[in-house]
Amino acid sequence: MDQFDVVVIGAGAAGMMCAIEAGKRGRRVLVIDHAAAPGEKIRISGGGRCNFTNLNAAPANFLSANPHFAISALRRYTPRDFVAWVEREGIAYHEKTLGQLFCDGSAKEIIAMLARAMQAAGVTLRLKTTVERVEPEDEGFSLATSGGPVRCASLVVATGGKSIPKMGATGFGYEIARQFGLNLVETRPALVPLTFEVGMLERLKPLAGVSTDAVVACGRARFAEAMLFTHRGLSGPAILQISSYWREGQAITLSMAPGVDIAGALKAARQGRGKQAAITVLSEHLPRRLAQMILEDAAAPANAGDLSDKAIGRIDAAVNAWTVKPVGSEGYRTAEVTLGGVDTNGLDSKTMQAKAAPGLYFIGEVVDVTGWLGGYNFQWAWSSGWVAGQAV
Incomplete structure (x- = not known):
């Protein structure tokens, strides 16, 4: 059975960000995704140019049953931090309006940037792989996957929400939350x-x-x-x-x-x-x-x-x-994001770890934090992924 320090379910914006940060810390990290390529929602975002953040991103731009939950992550990893990374990579971008930043070229540049960083951090990426079951163990978790069993000390759920089901979106992350006793805030289509x-x-x-x-x-x-x-x-x-x-x-x-x-x-x-x-x-x-x-x-x-x-x-x-x-x-067919999700009362805002299940983390869209249109949800992905990556 394969053994990793950290397994991240979901190779989207939040999942890749978390994997990169954990890998930088010397953790052995595996990212699993059912898709054939990482960052599929990044690829189609912003008309193919990826509205990768918003300079004005602040807690007031997010909806949540607990409006204070996002403060810590957004303050610790800011839009300026992500922009600085984009600039170091030489990716040209522009501000369209209202603080919205887009690539001058293709959204694929952001995906490539993340992929390079994962490779440099020693992250293992398994695509076209589904997670069939997650079980707790004495010192971590075991996962039954279509590619074989995997064990890990820390498990990060970055599966996104239900929006855009034609891209494979499901409620799997919510099922894991329920399995481990976390509450959910009612979900509904948003930015629709x-x-x-x-x-x-x-x-x-x-x-x-x-x-x-x-x-x-x-x-x-x-x-x-x-x-x-x-x-x-x-x-x-x-x-x-x-x-x-x-x-x-x-x-x-x-x-x-x-x-x-x-x-x-x-x-x-x-x-x-x-x-x-x-x-x-x-x-x-x-x-x-x-x-x-x-x-x-x-x-x-x-x-x-x-x-x-x-x-x-x-x-x-x-x-x-x-x-x-x-x-x-x-509905979810055209909704850009999912409102609601894993109840933040069950998560530590500084680490994104489940309070009742040590070693289990939820990040990105699966959590009950939903941003406005205009790059805010990507910033939440970067911020929540970054803080979890410092803790797993």
Whole structure:
């Protein structure tokens, strides 16, 4: 039977980071993954360019039943630390917006960087290998795998969540947590497009493909980014962000011309450009197809000069206070991450070790720490993997 100091289940961002750090400390490390290549979610991220971190990453950008849990890891391994590594490797990158850092070239450069570091640290990588069973032993764990039995002193679960099942995502990490007596926070798709009922979809069908900047709110959460009408409902960064806060039965409110006094603009046009078409005036602030639908729904007259105060009020509310109730989301199929996971009350925030199961660690997406869209979840992977790598 193969014997290692550390076995990491999952060759994603968190798993590889942990393996590298443990290997640097002289630990004999094995990384196991069912995929044919490491870092598959890294490869497809950021449109193939990997939004590998966010310069603004802080605990406030993460959702968790315990909002304080992520503080230690994020402070000990920061975005600047990862950026410094990227720069040492000569990987060109750029800031796109809101602190989001992307590779100038391919996401494969980040995977290659991690692979080189694992090799340099003496890490063994076994791909196309599944873990069938995990059992506790007196001094560690035994694993039944498709490549044969393995023993280890420390076991790190870096299996990710349920998002993007076509890439092999499963709930296996949650099963291990339950097996060893850890609680779970209810899981659900996050950073995911929202869907509408059939009647609303039929009404909005002409808008599929239309995008605009917006402020989207649900409860106290608000995000100002782009939104996109789809044939299923709404998507785009602002919608993906709010989806982590939205729950079934709740409405969301959208301002699709944020910062623009639509009522004031229409009244000014009525006064000074009365013969101009109302669609021309509204299209100065909105995509034309969206402006057209709003005017039709408001039963507005063709010319700006004929707009009544009531019609202007209806248009203004439709633009900057549109309240709509999604019926669901597109689910794990398109969700970028999984909300919820292993309850952090059962983990040590400084090491990521399970309090009730010495030698067992949970890192990355499998844990109940979920970041905003824009590189935050990768930073959690690097940070949680790094701190576990110092402890295993």
